[in-house]
Amino acid sequence: EAAVTQSPRNKVAVTGGKVTLSCNQTNNHNNMYWYRQDTGHGLRLIHYSYGAGSTEKGDIPDGYKASRPSQENFSLILELATPSQTSVYFCASGDAREANERLFFGHGTKLSVL
Amino acid sequence: QQQVRQSPQSLTVWEGETAILNCSYENSAFDYFPWYQQFPGEGPALLISILSVSDKKEDGRFTIFFNKREKKLSLHIADSQPGDSATYFCAASAKAGGYKVVFGSGTRLLVSP
Structure with a gap:
C-alpha cells in the first residue's frame, strides 16, 4: 500500500530557530511535494521535486528550503523560523508517469513557532 | 488570488440528505478536477x-457535475452518512501547468444523525 510518512508529527520551535521537517515515501514515486494547510487557504504548494537531487519552487517558497537527497526522502527546511510559519505541513508523493497525477499524502506535521 | 474557489466554507446536513459542495475556477486551461477528502488528523x-471532457462522474453515492462553460463544478453526496463528515477539497490541474495541482480552500461537511 502507498505510504508517505512524515516526522515529527508535532513540533514546537522558537522564533529564529532552524526547523527540519522530514518525509519518506515507499511508493517509488518520482514526484514529491510540500504543502501547508491554513484555515481559509486550503493547501498551498511550497516546494516540489521531480526526483533525487531536484527541487523546484512552488507558489509560496519564501522562507523555506527543500532537499531531495534520494528517491524516498524529501525534507522541508525553515532556516529562520517565524510565527507566521505556524501551520500544518503535508508531504505528498505522486507518479510522474500519470498525466492526471493522484497525490498520496502523509498525516501531516503540526508546527508551532513561538 | 485563489484560482480555485469553494463554497460554502462549512455545511451541515442531516443523515440521509444530499450534500452539495460547490467549486469554481478561473483558469480555462484546467482540464482535470480531483476532489480530496480529509478526516481530522489525517x-x-x-x-x-x-476530466473536462465529461460533464458528470459517478462513484457510488458521490457524483461530480461539471459545467465547462461556466467554469463550475459541484460534488453531490447522496444519502449522506455521519462517516462522510470531513473536509472536502476541490482541486484542479492543467497540462500547461505541468499538471501541478491547485487546491481550493475546502468545505467542512458535518452530517448530523
Missing part, C-alpha cells in the same frame, strides 16, 4: 475526479 485522500 492527510487528504483522493475521493473522485473528473
